Structure formats: C-alpha cells, structure tokens
Amino acid sequence: MEKLASAAALIQSRRPEKPVLGLRPQAAGRAARWFIDNFDGDVAYAYKANSSVFLIGALYGAGIRHFDVASLPELEDAATIPGAELHFMHPVKSRSAIRRAYDLGVRSFSLDGLDELTKIVEETTGADGRPARDLKLFVRVAVPAINSLIPLEHKFGIAGAAAADLLVKTRQVAAELGITFHVGSQTTTPDAFVAALQAVRELIGVAGVVVDRIDVGGGYPSRYPNSEPSPLVDFIDAIDAGLEEMPVREDVRVMCEPGRALVAEAESLIVRVDARRGSHLYINDGSYGTLFDAAHLGFVFPARMVSREPEAGEPLTGFELWGPTCDSIDHMPGPFMLPASIRPGDYIEIGNIGAYGRAMAGKFNGYGDYEEVILLDEPQVTMYSEDAAVPARFARG
Numbered sequence: 001m002e003k004l005a006s007a008a009a010l011i012q013s014r015r016p017e018k019p020v021l022g023l024r025p026q027a028a029g030r031a032a033r034w035f036i037d038n039f040d041g042d043v044a045y046a047y048k049a050n051s052s053v054f055l056i057g058a059l060y061g062a063g064i065r066h067f068d069v070a071s072l073p074e075l076e077d078a079a080t081i082p083g084a085e086l087h088f089m090h091p092v093k094s095r096s097a098i099r100r101a102y103d104l105g106v107r108s109f110s111l112d113g114l115d116e117l118t119k120i121v122e123e124t125t126g127a128d129g130r131p132a133r134d135l136k137l138f139v140r141v142a143v144p145a146i147n148s149l150i151p152l153e154h155k156f157g158i159a160g161a162a163a164a165d166l167l168v169k170t171r172q173v174a175a176e177l178g179i180t181f182h183v184g185s186q187t188t189t190p191d192a193f194v195a196a197l198q199a200v201r202e203l204i205g206v207a208g209v210v211v212d213r214i215d216v217g218g219g220y221p222s223r224y225p226n227s228e229p230s231p232l233v234d235f236i237d238a239i240d241a242g243l244e245e246m247p248v249r250e251d252v253r254v255m256c257e258p259g260r261a262l263v264a265e266a267e268s269l270i271v272r273v274d275a276r277r278g279s280h281l282y283i284n285d286g287s288y289g290t291l292f293d294a295a296h297l298g299f300v301f302p303a304r305m306v307s308r309e310p311e312a313g314e315p316l317t318g319f320e321l322w323g324p325t326c327d328s329i330d331h332m333p334g335p336f337m338l339p340a341s342i343r344p345g346d347y348i349e350i351g352n353i354g355a356y357g358r359a360m361a362g363k364f365n366g367y368g369d370y371e372e373v374i375l376l377d378e379p380q381v382t383m384y385s386e387d388a389a390v391p392a393r394f395a396r397g
C-alpha cells in the first residue's frame with residue numbers, strides 16, 4: 001500500500017475522487033505496547049473495532065495474541081492469525097456458531113443466562129456424548145455505566161441472585177470459571193471500573209464459588225475534542241486496586257479487552273468538500289460511511305484542512321458536516337473546527353476514526369468505497385505520546 005508523509009502530502013500529489021482512509025499502523029502498535037507494558041494480565045484486542053489487516057498486523061507485531069471476537073465471520077478471520085487465542089465474548093450466540101468455534105479451537109465463551117449455558121454445553125458435547133472438559137466460561141455481569149458515551153448495561157449482563165445462581169451452575173461444567181463485564185464504550189473516568197470490581201467481589205462472596213479468571217472488558221477511552229478522558233494510567237491503577245481486593249488474587253488470571261483505545265488513533269478519513277452553505281459543509285463521506293458515531297452518538301472528531309495552508313491569521317470556525325447520501329439524517333453536527341475560508345474543492349482530514357469507523361460503513365446510495373493509504377505522521381490527538389497534552393501524568397513510577 002502507498003505510504004505518504006501526511007494527508008497534506010497525499011493531496012499535494014493528487015486529488016482523490018473517493019474518500020481515503022489514512023492508516024497509521026504505528027499508532028496501533030504504540031497503543032498495544034502501552035497496554036502490554038502497563039496492564040497486569042492478558043491484553044485481548046476487541047476485533048470488531050477495526051479488522052484492517054494492517055492494524056491487526058501492527059497489534060500482533062506489538063505482541064497482542066488474544067482476540068475478543070463477537071461473531072462467526074470475525075472468528076473465521078481471526079482464527080487465521082498464527083498463535084492467536086480467541087475468546088468468543090458475545091453473550092448470545094447461535095448454536096452453530098458455538099459448535100464451529102469449538103471446532104476451530106475456541107475454548108473461551110461468555111454467557112449471561114442459563115439458556116446460553118445449556119447451548120454451550122450441548123454444542124460442545126462430543127459425538128460420544130461426553131461433555132467438553134476444557135471450557136473457560138465467563139459469566140457476563142451487568143455493571144452500572146458511569147461517564148460512558150455508549151452504555152451497554154441494558155442489553156447484556158446478569159445481576160443479583162440470578163447471577164450467583166448462574167455462577168454456581170457454570171462452575172459445575174467449566175474447567176475454568178470467569179467473570180466478565182463491560183462498563184460501556186468511551187468511559188472517560190475510572191469510577192465505573194471501581195464500581196464494577198466491587199460488584200464482582202460481592203457477587204463472588206454471595207455465590208461462594210472459586211473464580212479462576214476475571215476479564216475487565218473494554219471501554220477504555222480515546223481522546224476527542226468533546227471528550228477529554230482521565231489518563232489511561234488512572235484506569236490501570238483503579239483496576240489494580242480493585243483486583244487486589246479479590247479473594248485469592250494471586251490465583252486469578254486477568255484479561256482486558258480494549259477495542260477503541262488500541263485503534264482509535266490509527267485511522268483517519270480524508271474527504272473533499274463538495275459544497276459550502278454558510279457554516280455547513282457537504283463532504284463525500286458521512287453517517288452511512290465511517291462517520292456513524294459523529295451523526296448518531298454525539299462524537300466530535302478532530303479535523304484539519306489538508307489541501308492548502310490557511311490564510312495568515314485566519315480564525316478557526318465551527319462547521320457542521322453533511323454526508324453524500326440523499327438522506328437528511330446523514331448529518332454530523334460537530335462542531336468541526338476548520339479555517340473560516342474553507343471552500344468547495346478543499347480536503348479535510350478527520351482524525352481518530354479508527355475505532356468503529358470503517359467497521360460501521362455501508363454502501364447506501366452507492367457510496368462506501370474508499371481508497372486506503374498509510375500515513376507516517378502522528379495522529380491529530382493522542383493518549384500515548386510523550387509530548388501530547390495529557391501524558392505527563394502517564395509516566396509511571
């Protein structure tokens with residue numbers, strides 16, 4: 001794939017017709033190394049956030065060997081990664097997906113109800129009628145979302161007496177019993193992890209079971225203009241402290257499953273301005289493409305003009321963006337801060353769309369085709385660099 005110094009260098013050399021995905025594999029590698037160095041346990045990448053082979057390759061190169069997959073197609077893809085250990089952590093799976101996963105060597109499954117436990121046991125029972133003896137089963141508990149942009153608590157998870165009962169029943173069939181939770185995506189402070197781990201500790205006490213594994217899930221934040229999170233090291237410290245309180249901590253194997261935090265910075269979108277109406281810009285990608293979260297979930301991404309130098313002393317102005325389809329919900333309210341003089345024919349780099357950007361893109365109205373290039377410069381904002389705004393506090397010890 002073509003490598004360029006920056007999005008500006010791309011636009012200097014040619015003016016692409018299609019929107020362009022600018023990959024920064026080095027940013028994914030840096031994020032993965034940070035988690036591996038700082039998290040005291042296995043680091044699993046949540047595959048659904050972005051399945052670009054260039055980013056998966058960078059994560060793998062940095063040492064990621066665990067992958068959290070949520071569907072059969074993801075699983076079939078991830079199963080081709082050499083030496084990968086896959087964890088099928090969607091709490092509701094089809095019977096055929098469970099069977100196929102087990103055949104592919106997957107032993108980790110999550111569940112949040114007795115019905116799912118029955119399915120897993122039945123579909124992994126051998127032709128000779130013997131139940132599988134090597135299952136690692138993670139009970140997904142419901143935990144409150146605190147300061148999360150995308151709470152997940154109402155869809156999955158079990159709590160209270162039902163959770164204790166499910167733990168006891170799962171213990172009877174699992175070689176290893178785990179507990180997992182997800183605090184919600186883009187969780188900007190560690191409070192949710194403190195509360196979740198406290199709930200897990202109480203639940204273990206009520207159920208009276210031996211727990212072999214705790215998976216603290218995903219939810220670690222990235223930086224966006226309208227969402228400035230606590231430093232990642234605060235999350236690590238909160239998790240360490242919560243785990244210290246667990247019964248027989250030294251015997252519990254720990255895992256985390258970041259998606260967003262590993263890949264958000266590793267991809268940007270380069271779009272052309274096709275029309276301007278006041279402070280509204282019409283661009284050639286949108287909510288049916290990589291900007292779903294900007295249209296529907298209130299995300300604002302960093303933006304910069306890359307087709308020319310702004311005029312001297314020119315102020316930045318807030319713009320709303322409209323996508324290329326005929327649909328009026330194809331609208332990203334922003335504000336996206338751009339030079340006041342921006343006009344049709346200019347190009348914009350919209351940064352940090354690596355998490356759930358391309359993963360969400362469809363083909364509505366004939367759009368949805370992208371060029372891809374590798375960009376060698378830094379992401380517009382980062383959680384990880386030595387000299388970025390936040391990371392002074394990152395330096396541990």
Ligand SMILES: *Cc1c(COP(=O)(O)O)cnc(C)c1O
Nearest residue numbers: 046089185218219257258259260
């Ligand atoms: C989506 C998902 C993740 C990743 O979440 P992020 O917020 O991107 O870190 C982790 N675990 C499970 C079970 C998920 O469904």
